[in-house]
Each structure stands twice: as structure tokens, then as C-alpha cells.
Amino acid sequence: MTDLSFAQRLADTLGTDAVSTSADEIEPWLSDWRGMYKGKAQAVVRPSTTDEVAACLALCSDARVPVVPRGGNTGLCGAATPDASPNNVILSLDRMHAIRSIDTTGNTMVAEAGCILGNLRRAAEEQHRLLPLSLAAEDSCQLGGNLSTNAGGVNVVRYGMTRELALGLEAVLPNGEIFHGLRTLRKDNTGYDLKQLMIGAEGTLGIITAAALRLYPRNDVRVVVLAAVNSAQQALELFELLFERGGPRMQAFEFFTAECLDLVLAHVEGMRAPFAERHPAYVLIELADTVDETALRALVETVIGEALERELCTDAAVSESIAQVNSMWRLREEISEAQRADGPHVKHDVSLPIEAIPAFLETAGERVEKHHAGVRLIVFGHFGDGNLHYNLSRPSGAPRDFFAQHGEGLTAEVLDEVARYGGSISAEHGIGQLKRDYFSRYKDPLEIRLMREIRKVFDPHGIMNPGKIF
Ligand SMILES: Cc1cc2nc3c(=O)[nH]c(=O)nc-3n(C[C@H](O)[C@H](O)[C@H](O)COP(=O)(O)OP(=O)(O)OC[C@H]3O[C@@H](n4cnc5c(N)ncnc54)[C@H](O)[C@@H]3O)c2cc1C
Structure with a gap:
């Protein structure tokens, strides 16, 4: 049953405009992106500051009310969807979208967890820096969701996953205490790295409210190669060659089969087959650098020439412009949507x-x-x-x-x-x-046992995102 008095206490603490309780307003927050799951909730809460998040969690903890953190809802495992309890409170940080600082000397960005990833990437770019986390959902997903899923994406081969990009975190623990870990230090070996426990925790250990992220030099020079391969073994050998010759310039090495391309060509408007012939599989490789397009292009052409000679691929197209870079990437990025349409x-x-x-x-x-x-x-x-x-x-x-x-x-x-x-x-x-x-x-039973114990330390009353992970 809906606990009106609890929702009222939330509204008294956070302001009525931060708390929605009507069925119509709550409805859009109850299901996941893929439409696989649907749950219930008594309220959606949208705080504007870390202190408001803390006040909200303190109330929920005292009343043992379950809290479901919600980012951009692009997650693919139903982790941001409430379970069947009508008591759930959905907590969204979409109002906390400030970039608190960008430091081009220390090369860090401090941003609030409700920021849309694409906006953070563009803000870094304006300062001639790169925030390397990039995925097809980047204009919908939020930093808090990226951290809580330890998102990967297309540039992991060069820059690592979200975990590797996070220098510090600010978070609110389930009892309302604020974890002040928003450090930008590159080196800090002072005991256990607690922020890393919260990264990838899928909202089970608290609410992440802000993060300090690493920035890299902006790579304005980009070359994409689309190579046709006969087998995954060929792709593997091609990867070895590119790793050796491209070094850190290789920032994506993606693979898709002919069946994926068939779906894209069938379901996505305006897409054209990249080669005259259909090949068993394709590899999309991006190399990028800060300067000297001629040198990068020469490197790519030499390596691809060698790959063709050694029969590590059967055909290859090299991008000539940014428009071609984008159209080659679309062949890969539209696969999920094409499969959905299928x-x-x-x-x-x-x-x-x-x-x-x-x-x-x-x-x-x-x-x-x-x-x-x-x-x-x-x-x-x-x-x-x-x-x-x-x-x-x-x-x-x-x-x-x-x-x-x-x-x-x-x-x-x-x-x-x-x-x-x-x-x-x-x-x-x-x-x-x-x-x-x-x-x-x-999963190894020992690892599961340790995870359960850690979850209990952070959340002794079990209010955070019940039913997720285990
Ligand atoms: C088209 C498409 C392409 C995708 N491509 C990739 C890809 O290449 N790589 C990849 O890794 N993922 C990919 N994803 C999955 C998804 O985009 C990522 O998992 C993303 O990180 C989720 O972010 P979100 O803001 O949408 O989080 P949500 O889906 O809203 O939530 C995800 C989890 O984070 C928790 N959470 C959200 N915000 C907070 C917070 N502030 N504090 C604590 N917990 C929080 C939620 O409770 C939930 O457990 C893709 C999804 C789509 C739809």
C-alpha cells in the first residue's frame, strides 16, 4: 500500500517539486529501456544537491524504504528498474548535471552524476581534451549510470573502462552519510580503494553524486579502416599486427559478422554495403592521434598493406574524411537497433x-x-x-x-x-x-560471499536496489 505519510515526509524535506507520487508521473520510471521489466514505486525523487540526496537516504534508511537509483535508463540488465514492491522510491539525479570543474593542467574533470555522458565529452572537447568513454547510448546515459555499471564502450582497447577513468568519487551511503572521496590525485595508496567498490556496484552500495575523471589529449586526427576477414582467427592475427604497429594510437578494434551487416542494410535507412562482395566478417579499426594526419595515414596504409599481403584480411577500405569515419562507424553502431527491428x-x-x-x-x-x-x-x-x-x-x-x-x-x-x-x-x-x-x-562462491559481506557493511538494512546482482 502507498505510504502517503512517508512520501509527505520526503516532500517536506526536499520540496514538493522534487517528489512525484501520482501514478501518471511515476509510470514512465517503472520499466527498463528494453521493455523486459516493470516494477512499482511509491515515489520518484529528484534531488538537486548532494545534501538533498543525503537527506533523502537518511529518511529512507530510518523507515527501511527501498531505494532504486536511476540514471539515463539505458542499462540492458534491468538494474535501474524497481521490483514489485509498491514501497520503492526511485531516485534520479537528473537535476544534478553541473560540471564542477575542468582542469587542463591536471587534466581532470569533476562532474555531477546526473550529467549526460555526451555533454561531458563535448565539454572536454571544447577545452581541447578527450573524455574517452564513448558508447552508442552516450546522449542518453548519465555519468552515475556509467560509473555504477563500469561501462566499457568502443575505446576500452586504448583507455580502459570507466573504472580506469575515475580518480575520485563523491557518494552518499545508504544511511545518509556523505563519502567525500572526490580527489583528483593520480597516486593515492592510502589503504583500500573504496571508490572502486562503488564503481560497478549497480547502485547497491549507495548513490554516486559526483566523480573526478581523467582527461586525455584530444585526438583530432582519426583514420578508420574497415577490413573484410574470412574468420575470427584472421581478425585475431590482424589485431596482433595492429597492436604491435599502431601502439597506443589504436583506439578501437571492433568485429561484426556478415549477418550483422545484413540486418543493418535491411533495417536502417540510407546504409550501403561497404564492399562489392559479402564477406564472412568485418573488423572496424580506428587509429587516432593529436597531430600529423599524413604520418598517421602513412602508418595505416603500410600496416594494412602488410595485412593484405600476409592474408590477415581479404579487403580493406580506409576512411578519407570525417564523413567517412562516421559512416563506417554507423555500420557497427546500428547493429543493436537493426536487431531490435528484426x-x-x-x-x-x-x-x-x-x-x-x-x-x-x-x-x-x-x-x-x-x-x-x-x-x-x-x-x-x-x-x-x-x-x-x-x-x-x-x-x-x-x-x-x-x-x-x-x-x-x-x-x-x-x-x-x-x-x-x-x-x-x-x-x-x-x-x-x-x-x-x-x-x-x-561466479565463485567465495567471491559471492565476500560481496554479500561488503554489501552488508555499506547497507546493513538492505535498502539499496533490492534484488539486483544477488
Ligand atoms: C544502444 C545502446 C548501446 C550501448 N552500448 C554500450 C557499450 O558499448 N558499452 C557499455 O558498457 N554499455 C552499453 N550500453 C548499456 C548502457 O548504456 C550502460 O550500461 C550505461 O552505463 C548505463 O547508464 P545509465 O545512465 O543509462 O544507467 P541506468 O540504466 O539508469 O542504471 C544503470 C545502473 O546504475 C545504477 N545507477 C544509476 N545512477 C546511479 C547513481 N547516481 N548512483 C548509484 N547508482 C546509480 C542503477 O541503479 C542501475 O543499477 C548500451 C545501451 C544501449 C541502449
């Missing part, structure tokens, strides 16, 4: 030791086909990080609800195979509600 599907965001990818693709494909013939494999991802989006689409002609019956069995086949190669069942999307059962099946 109909219901099952996603697996897995990672593997990179050298195991070719063998995994072969044996996982065999298991999927054996489990149910005709299931279409839509495989793409951040190959250079060992991260594959190993997605399945229903067989041609199968009913739209095909995965209601077969989804679980197919997922078990894929994840068992991931585990056999020493991989991870979640590379960058997290656990949320979607992978909770698989998490308990595949």
Missing part, C-alpha cells in the same frame, strides 16, 4: 581471453545449432577487449515468442561454453535482474 532476440554480453575467441565461436555455434537448428547468430563486439555481444535471433519463420520456450536453454548452452573457456558471463552490461541466476551459477 524482432525479439536474446543478448549475451560475454568476454573471453582474446586468443580463445576463434575456438569459442566455433564450439558455441555448434552447441546453439545442436540445441535448436536455424537459430541465427548475430555476433559483434569489442573484439580488441575480448568482448563479444553473442546475440541470438529466432530462426526464419519461427514465431515471435520463440525465445519464451527456447531462450533459457540456449543461454545455458552459450554461457556454459563461455565458462569452459574461462570467460565472463557479463563483460560490460552488469548483472541487474537479468543475469542474477547466472551470476550465482557461474
Whole structure:
């Protein structure tokens, strides 16, 4: 039952305009981006300051009211969606979107957790700096969500995941205490690194209110290569060559199969096939530098020439302009949307030791086909990080609800195979509600026990994002 008096106390503390309680206002906050989950809540709270977040959590903690942190809601595991309890309070930081500072000497940015990632990237760019975190959802997702999922994206091969970009955090603990860890120090070996526990915690340890992030020099010179490959083994050898010759200039090494490109060409307007022939798979490589386009281009051409000679790829196109850079990237970035347009599907965001990818693709494909013939494999991802989006689409002609019956069995086949190669069942999307059962099946029991104990230390009353991760 809705606890009116509690919602009233929230409104008395934070102001009525920061607290929504009517069913109409709450409705848009109850489901996830993919429409897989829907929950309930008594209120949506949108504080404007860290002190207001602290006041809100103190009230929730005293009353043992569950709190569900919500960023841009682009997460793919249902981690920002409330469960079925009508008591939930959804807490959004969308009003906390200030950039507190950009320091071009120390090369840091301090920003509030409600900032949209794309805005932060543009603000850094204006100061001739690069915030390297980049993903297709960057104009919707928020910094708080990125930190809480330890988001990856397309530049991990050069700059690492969100974890590697965070120098400091400000957060509010579930009891309302403020964690003042907003340091910009590059070196700080003073005991346990507590901020790293909160990064990737999917809102289970508190609310992140601001972060200090590393900035890098802006890479104005960019060259993209789209290479056609016959196999994942070729892609792997190409990666080795690019790593060796491109060094730190290589900032993306993405992979997608012919089936992915088919979907993009079928469902996304204005897309053109990059080569006259259809090839089994493609690799998109970006190299970038601060200056000297001629030198970068010469390097790319030499390396690709060598790759063609050594038969590490069968064809290659090199971008000539920023417009071409963008259109090549669209072939890769539109895959998720194209698969969505194709109909219901099952996603697996897995990672593997990179050298195991070719063998995994072969044996996982065999298991999927054996489990149910005709299931279409839509495989793409951040190959250079060992991260594959190993997605399945229903067989041609199968009913739209095909995965209601077969989804679980197919997922078990894929994840068992991931585990056999020493991989991870979640590379960058997290656990949320979607992978909770698989998490308990595949994660080491000792690690789960330590995580449960840590969660209890931060949140003894268990109010933060119940039902997420475990
Ligand atoms: C088209 C598309 C492409 C994507 N590509 C990538 C990709 O390449 N790489 C990648 O890693 N992800 C990708 N994602 C997934 C998603 O964008 C990321 O997980 C992103 O980091 C989520 O941010 P968000 O603000 O939308 O968070 P939400 O979905 O709102 O929340 C995610 C989690 O963070 C918690 N949370 C949110 N804000 C806070 C806070 N202030 N304090 C504490 N907890 C908080 C929530 O409770 C939840 O557990 C993609 C998604 C889409 C739709």
C-alpha cells in the first residue's frame, strides 16, 4: 500500500517539486529501456544537491524504504528498474548535471552524476581534451549510470573502462552519510580503494553524486579502416599486427559478422554495403592521434598493406574524411537497433581471453545449432577487449515468442561454453535482474560471499536496489 505519510515526509524535506507520487508521473520510471521489466514505486525523487540526496537516504534508511537509483535508463540488465514492491522510491539525479570543474593542467574533470555522458565529452572537447568513454547510448546515459555499471564502450582497447577513468568519487551511503572521496590525485595508496567498490556496484552500495575523471589529449586526427576477414582467427592475427604497429594510437578494434551487416542494410535507412562482395566478417579499426594526419595515414596504409599481403584480411577500405569515419562507424553502431527491428532476440554480453575467441565461436555455434537448428547468430563486439555481444535471433519463420520456450536453454548452452573457456558471463552490461541466476551459477562462491559481506557493511538494512546482482 502507498505510504502517503512517508512520501509527505520526503516532500517536506526536499520540496514538493522534487517528489512525484501520482501514478501518471511515476509510470514512465517503472520499466527498463528494453521493455523486459516493470516494477512499482511509491515515489520518484529528484534531488538537486548532494545534501538533498543525503537527506533523502537518511529518511529512507530510518523507515527501511527501498531505494532504486536511476540514471539515463539505458542499462540492458534491468538494474535501474524497481521490483514489485509498491514501497520503492526511485531516485534520479537528473537535476544534478553541473560540471564542477575542468582542469587542463591536471587534466581532470569533476562532474555531477546526473550529467549526460555526451555533454561531458563535448565539454572536454571544447577545452581541447578527450573524455574517452564513448558508447552508442552516450546522449542518453548519465555519468552515475556509467560509473555504477563500469561501462566499457568502443575505446576500452586504448583507455580502459570507466573504472580506469575515475580518480575520485563523491557518494552518499545508504544511511545518509556523505563519502567525500572526490580527489583528483593520480597516486593515492592510502589503504583500500573504496571508490572502486562503488564503481560497478549497480547502485547497491549507495548513490554516486559526483566523480573526478581523467582527461586525455584530444585526438583530432582519426583514420578508420574497415577490413573484410574470412574468420575470427584472421581478425585475431590482424589485431596482433595492429597492436604491435599502431601502439597506443589504436583506439578501437571492433568485429561484426556478415549477418550483422545484413540486418543493418535491411533495417536502417540510407546504409550501403561497404564492399562489392559479402564477406564472412568485418573488423572496424580506428587509429587516432593529436597531430600529423599524413604520418598517421602513412602508418595505416603500410600496416594494412602488410595485412593484405600476409592474408590477415581479404579487403580493406580506409576512411578519407570525417564523413567517412562516421559512416563506417554507423555500420557497427546500428547493429543493436537493426536487431531490435528484426524482432525479439536474446543478448549475451560475454568476454573471453582474446586468443580463445576463434575456438569459442566455433564450439558455441555448434552447441546453439545442436540445441535448436536455424537459430541465427548475430555476433559483434569489442573484439580488441575480448568482448563479444553473442546475440541470438529466432530462426526464419519461427514465431515471435520463440525465445519464451527456447531462450533459457540456449543461454545455458552459450554461457556454459563461455565458462569452459574461462570467460565472463557479463563483460560490460552488469548483472541487474537479468543475469542474477547466472551470476550465482557461474561466479565463485567465495567471491559471492565476500560481496554479500561488503554489501552488508555499506547497507546493513538492505535498502539499496533490492534484488539486483544477488
Ligand atoms: C544502444 C545502446 C548501446 C550501448 N552500448 C554500450 C557499450 O558499448 N558499452 C557499455 O558498457 N554499455 C552499453 N550500453 C548499456 C548502457 O548504456 C550502460 O550500461 C550505461 O552505463 C548505463 O547508464 P545509465 O545512465 O543509462 O544507467 P541506468 O540504466 O539508469 O542504471 C544503470 C545502473 O546504475 C545504477 N545507477 C544509476 N545512477 C546511479 C547513481 N547516481 N548512483 C548509484 N547508482 C546509480 C542503477 O541503479 C542501475 O543499477 C548500451 C545501451 C544501449 C541502449
